[in-house]
Amino acid sequence: MGMPGRKVFISGDEAVAEAVRLARPNVISAYPITPQTVTVERISEFVEDGSLKAEYLHVESEHSAMSAALGAAAVGARTFTATSSQGLLYMAETLPYVSGARFPIVMMNANRTLATPWALLSDHRDSLSQLDSGWIQVYCENAQEAMDMIIQAYRIAEDPRVMTPFMVNLDGFILTHTYEMVDLPAQENVDRFLPPYRTANRMDLDDPKTVCYAALDDYMEFHLKQELDMRKVPGVIEEVELEFKGIFGRSYGGLVEKYCCEDAEAVLMTLGSVTGTARAVVDAMRMEGKMVGLAKIRFMRPFPAAEIAGIAGNTKAMGILDRDLSVGYEGIVFTNARSAVCEIESPPRMINFIGGLGGRNISKEDMRQIFDQLMQAARGEQGERVRFVNARCE
Amino acid sequence: MFEIRWHGRGGQGCFTVARLLGMAASVHEGKYSLAFPSFGPERRGAPVLGFTRISVTPITDRSMVDQCDYVVILDETLVGPSSLAGIRDGGVLVINTKVPESYVPMTNRLIVGIDATSIAMDVLGRPITNTAMLGALVAVSGVVSLSSVQKALRQSMDPSMAEKNCTLVAKAYELKKEDRFHGKTTGS
Numbered sequence: 001m002g003m004p005g006r007k008v009f010i011s012g013d014e015a016v017a018e019a020v021r022l023a024r025p026n027v028i029s030a031y032p033i034t035p036q037t038v039t040v041e042r043i044s045e046f047v048e049d050g051s052l053k054a055e056y057l058h059v060e061s062e063h064s065a066m067s068a069a070l071g072a073a074a075v076g077a078r079t080f081t082a083t084s085s086q087g088l089l090y091m092a093e094t095l096p097y098v099s100g101a102r103f104p105i106v107m108m109n110a111n112r113t114l115a116t117p118w119a120l121l122s123d124h125r126d127s128l129s130q131l132d133s134g135w136i137q138v139y140c141e142n143a144q145e146a147m148d149m150i151i152q153a154y155r156i157a158e159d160p161r162v163m164t165p166f167m168v169n170l171d172g173f174i175l176t177h178t179y180e181m182v183d184l185p186a187q188e189n190v191d192r193f194l195p196p197y198r199t200a201n202r203m204d205l206d207d208p209k210t211v212c213y214a215a216l217d218d219y220m221e222f223h224l225k226q227e228l229d230m231r232k233v234p235g236v237i238e239e240v241e242l243e244f245k246g247i248f249g250r251s252y253g254g255l256v257e258k259y260c261c262e263d264a265e266a267v268l269m270t271l272g273s274v275t276g277t278a279r280a281v282v283d284a285m286r287m288e289g290k291m292v293g294l295a296k297i298r299f300m301r302p303f304p305a306a307e308i309a310g311i312a313g314n315t316k317a318m319g320i321l322d323r324d325l326s327v328g329y330e331g332i333v334f335t336n337a338r339s340a341v342c343e344i345e346s347p348p349r350m351i352n353f354i355g356g357l358g359g360r361n362i363s364k365e366d367m368r369q370i371f372d373q374l375m376q377a378a379r380g381e382q383g384e385r386v387r388f389v390n391a392r393c394e
Numbered sequence: 395m396f397e398i399r400w401h402g403r404g405g406q407g408c409f410t411v412a413r414l415l416g417m418a419a420s421v422h423e424g425k426y427s428l429a430f431p432s433f434g435p436e437r438r439g440a441p442v443l444g445f446t447r448i449s450v451t452p453i454t455d456r457s458m459v460d461q462c463d464y465v466v467i468l469d470e471t472l473v474g475p476s477s478l479a480g481i482r483d484g485g486v487l488v489i490n491t492k493v494p495e496s497y498v499p500m501t502n503r504l505i506v507g508i509d510a511t512s513i514a515m516d517v518l519g520r521p522i523t524n525t526a527m528l529g530a531l532v533a534v535s536g537v538v539s540l541s542s543v544q545k546a547l548r549q550s551m552d553p554s555m556a557e558k559n560c561t562l563v564a565k566a567y568e569l570k571k572e573d574r575f576h577g578k579t580t581g582s
Contacts, residue, residue, distance in 0.1 A: 007420075007421050008421070009413070009416060009417040009420055009421050009427075009429075120433070120434050120435065121433055121434065173430075173433035173434075174433075174456050175456075177430055177431060177433065178428055178429070178430040178456065179413050179416055179417075179428070179429040179430065180416075180420070180427065180428050180429075181420040181421060181426070181427065273456050274456070275454075276453075276454035276455055276456050277454070277455045277456060277457045279454040279455075280454050280455040359433065361457055361458040362457060363457045363458070363460065364455060364457060
């Protein structure tokens with residue numbers, strides 16, 4: 001353990017901004033969008049007051065934000081950007097450029113739903129629409145985890161075995177606008193954990209080469225190399241988390257955090273801040289002797305298929321709570337999880353709960369009903385595969 | 395777990411005091427706290443909400459606050475069905491008013507009134523009532539100490555503004571500290 005941190009009472013947006021300052025990026029290129037705005041405003045203030053020595057590029061759109069970040073990363077700069085919702089979609093064209101060129105840009109995404117209807121509040125439709133962009137994706141439960149994951153994101157993304165961009169997701173408003181106590185690490189500890197970024201993958205007058213290559217017949221090999229390196233990411237996440245814990249004293253359970261899963265007859269899988277509500281309900285139901293468990297899926301890419309299959313093999317019913325919906329099928333997390341589970345010999349009953357769209361509240365009572373339905377499924381009761389939580393229509 | 399809901403209008407500092415209370419409880423008393431505004435668009439003058447959750451154990455639940463222990467109303471034009479709803483049995487309403495008794499017929503919850511506007515005019519020379527209402531809430535509830543609130547104020551404001559607000563909070567606290575646990579409607 002190194003120097004102790006400082007306790008501060010800040011919002012999720014501010015926690016991300018503080019983490020970015022600690023990570024010492026060279027270039028920030030961002031366009032404001034609710035509910036990410038406070039993050040980029042704070043970072044802009046840090047650059048203005050000199051507490052973050054970086055170039056802040058005020059761009060005219062999210063597409064330009066990522067394009068400029070890509071240019072900065074192409075000369076070897078540590079780079080940060082942040083977006084949300086429609087901003088992420090507007091940026092989408094540039095995301096595979098960055099991942100294919102193997103630039104380890106770190107981006108915060110404040111999860112916010114998509115239009116139409118135009119809305120401000122949180123769900124995961126924005127980031128889950130970009131699962132195939134070649135980026136690493138993590139989902140955070142609270143402001144501390146968001147802060148810690150920004151710092152870890154640079155270490156993981158810039159690891160020579162990885163060299164892949166990293167999206168840190170936090171639920172809009174529920175995390176971005178909620179103030180809570182956060183342990184702000186000492187700069188010297190972050191410097192020890194995260195040395196300056198050095199890479200050969202950059203434009204260099206002394207060593208001229210092309211970056212953001214064009215390819216014809218070699219395209220497939222480039223893309224497969226991305227896949228092979230992404231398969232190394234789980235190991236790197238584990239290493240980095242262990243080292244982070246050694247210095248800062250905190251860890252989050254790798255790709256999937258298991259909570260009361262060992263002897264659970266029914267397990268619910270969640271993403272993001274709603275995990276906390278599920279945690280409180282699992283605690284209450286365990287006190288009543290009900291064998292329920294919780295698994296927090298932290299990373300959606302790389303997808304923790306083996307971990308999910310392992311949990312599934314040990315329980316009778318498994319629920320996936322999606323705060324998204326792929327219209328015409330089911331929740332996106334459910335599709336991914338069921339594909340992992342179908343490999344095992346005797347899979348559990350699987351139910352997809354879809355809730356919290358557009359920021360709809362998921363109360364403790366809603367959560368209890370989800371667990372009750374899972375316990376019924378564990379006893380063999382049949383029912384719908386996809387169920388909507390707290391929806392006011394059939 | 396204490397759950398407190400704050401009612402004000404955009405620009406009155408409603409969420410600022412929700413946050414100051416959370417800071418006082420967590421940073422200065424080692425408790426756990428969440429403070430958040432009503433989510434969505436923000437406009438000056440429009441009714442806004444602030445929430446503070448305080449507990450001696452970690453708070454993981456981030457669903458909406460449904461039932462509160464205390465409701466604090468900074469602007470009495472906001473007293474009505476929505477601000478009077480969602481208060482637990484034994485819960486208390488703290489209202490910025492000269493006439494608390496006029497609200498008694500509207501609710502079966504205990505009402506504590508304080509003329510925060512006049513006190514703020516005396517101390518600040520402006521009708522900014524948020525910190526006075528925080529002082530009244532702390533006096534009535536005992537959820538944190540007065541000195542923790544003053545530390546949070548000093549941590550969050552420039553020195554001259556912090557000192558004025560520390561005086562204001564203490565004044566409101568002194569006026570209302572006798573009201574803690576009294577089962578009656580009170581004015582100042």
